Amino acid sequence: GFQHPIRVSPDGKIVILGSGVVHDATTLARLPGGLANAVADVAWMQGAVYTIRNISGYSQFQQWTGSTFAPGAVFQVLGTPVGLCTVDCT
Numbered sequence: 001g002f003q004h005p006i007r008v009s010p011d012g013k014i015v016i017l018g019s020g021v022v023h024d025a026t027t028l029a030r031l032p033g034g035l036a037n038a039v040a041d042v043a044w045m046q047g048a049v050y051t052i053r054n055i056s057g058y059s060q061f062q063q064w065t066g067s068t069f070a071p072g073a074v075f076q077v078l079g080t081p082v083g084l085c086t087v088d089c090t
Contacts, residue, residue, distance in 0.1 A: 006018070007043075020034050
């Protein structure tokens, strides 16, 4: 369902919810697929979706690629996630 955070993609086409569910940003129709798990925050960078979630006191960072949100890189660090934001270093 509608679980925070609620994030709109930079192009304004989709909305990703904290539950991992993806919706069309115009019609709010639920789209097939989505993220495989709930997340604490979502950010976009260079065409990929990045998320962070809490797993027993660790912050797990995840990369999701393509329109099907295929899992990409994953890593964990000690600590509770607060938020996720992108920085363009180009």
